[in-house]
Amino acid sequence: MADMMWAGRFSKQVDDRVNDFNSSVSFDARMYRQDIQGSVAHATMLGECGIIDIEESLAIVEGLKGILADIDSGKLHIDPNAEDIHMFVEAELTKRLGDTGKRLHTARSRNDQVALDIRMYLRDEITQIISYIEQLINTVIKLAEDNLTTIMPGYTHMQRAQPITFAHHVMAYAQMLLRDKGRLEDTYKRMNVLPLGSCALASTTYPINRDRVCELLGFDEVSQNSLDGVSDRDFCIELASALSILMLHLSRFSEEIILWCSWEFKFIELDDAFATGSSIMPQKKNPDVTELIRGKTARVYGDLNTLLTMMKGTPLAYNKDMQEDKPAIFDAIDTVKLCLKTFIPMLDTMKVIPENMRNAAARGFINATDCADYLVKKGMPFRDAYKITGTLVAKCIEKGLTLETLPIEEYKALCDVFDEGVYDAISLDTCVMQRKAKGGPAPERVKEQIEYVKRNLQK
Numbered sequence: 001m002a003d004m005m006w007a008g009r010f011s012k013q014v015d016d017r018v019n020d021f022n023s024s025v026s027f028d029a030r031m032y033r034q035d036i037q038g039s040v041a042h043a044t045m046l047g048e049c050g051i052i053d054i055e056e057s058l059a060i061v062e063g064l065k066g067i068l069a070d071i072d073s074g075k076l077h078i079d080p081n082a083e084d085i086h087m088f089v090e091a092e093l094t095k096r097l098g099d100t101g102k103r104l105h106t107a108r109s110r111n112d113q114v115a116l117d118i119r120m121y122l123r124d125e126i127t128q129i130i131s132y133i134e135q136l137i138n139t140v141i142k143l144a145e146d147n148l149t150t151i152m153p154g155y156t157h158m159q160r161a162q163p164i165t166f167a168h169h170v171m172a173y174a175q176m177l178l179r180d181k182g183r184l185e186d187t188y189k190r191m192n193v194l195p196l197g198s199c200a201l202a203s204t205t206y207p208i209n210r211d212r213v214c215e216l217l218g219f220d221e222v223s224q225n226s227l228d229g230v231s232d233r234d235f236c237i238e239l240a241s242a243l244s245i246l247m248l249h250l251s252r253f254s255e256e257i258i259l260w261c262s263w264e265f266k267f268i269e270l271d272d273a274f275a276t277g278s279s280i281m282p283q284k285k286n287p288d289v290t291e292l293i294r295g296k297t298a299r300v301y302g303d304l305n306t307l308l309t310m311m312k313g314t315p316l317a318y319n320k321d322m323q324e325d326k327p328a329i330f331d332a333i334d335t336v337k338l339c340l341k342t343f344i345p346m347l348d349t350m351k352v353i354p355e356n357m358r359n360a361a362a363r364g365f366i367n368a369t370d371c372a373d374y375l376v377k378k379g380m381p382f383r384d385a386y387k388i389t390g391t392l393v394a395k396c397i398e399k400g401l402t403l404e405t406l407p408i409e410e411y412k413a414l415c416d417v418f419d420e421g422v423y424d425a426i427s428l429d430t431c432v433m434q435r436k437a438k439g440g441p442a443p444e445r446v447k448e449q450i451e452y453v454k455r456n457l458q459k
């Protein structure tokens, strides 16, 4: 077993079991690029501040760039037995430069180094996830623009409630996704603070220039308290929270798609490339993608819970518990990206079946509110109109009719305010077209919603 860098204080080698248990390289190796970029900035600053020789600083920067290029090209493999990615890079640098390499870790600790690397890694991931969300919103908008007049029943309690359009329905998700994007942008802002220079916990006696490192690495500001800089993971928790809410939205959308593609609804048909079959039932076409998204939502919630629970009892400042942050937050981002990557083309290729939506809208008395509103517009108090309409619905059910097919005599027998105009008032098209309050399903209003979302996407 290789000697640990910190072996000086110890009289024995670390037990292999502890070594394996302690190592995080299997999951933090993915941050090698950020680790090296952070070290390049640190070494540059050390040279500029005269903390190390300028020549040595330049040699370190070159050495680090060489390591990065070699890992990228596959020439250098990250040692799976290394303690973590930070130790690996430093050891490799020392292997290449000798004593000069040993100067890199001046005025730095792995505690601020790891806090830096995670922030840099997650910044890039957030940017990628936001771009996926934007693609998804654009897919939703396309679906909406194609279905501005596709009438479908809107539901409450899973019961047909009032007529809406498919465009209006899916645009509700566009609004949710827009907020998800906003939450990720907020998370990014609070994450984009430089912890490097906090060192182990109490900063340093060297005359470092944190602002310079901040500038080199593109952070908005430097952290204000060295203990805080190394000991909080709230930025991971915040990201996992935003991702959990995003997954919740994807999961609800998925659940609706699962219902819509069932024979009971048949509002949509999934493309064959985005559905799966059964090993025994030849007729089956299953919506596995959406079911998996529902399932993986649980997984992301689990990651959030891991992070919250991991942090709740740790005293200041760094504790090794915090190494567990990475498997959790990496799993959350990987899962979310995988879900978005598959959901977007699935939605894009999904076929809408307007006839079936309209047939469903034509049954279930979803125009009953409009029938009551018809009486109200003729001067009747809403409660009275509500009661009369309820009686009419009961009569229709008894006779096996709908409000559209119930003869005018039956209407008049119950209330003489009714005339033939009622049929127009309760036609599904009228019901939708007249719902033109701001935020409503009337096509002109949905177009406004679409414009609103498009404007926000450009911001």
Ligand code: ARG
Residues within 6 Å of the ligand: 024, 028, 083, 084, 110, 111, 114, 318, 320, 322, 323, 324
């Ligand atoms: N691998 C460690 C982690 O992920 C790096 C920090 C180690 N710090 C320490 N004092 N042992 O948290």
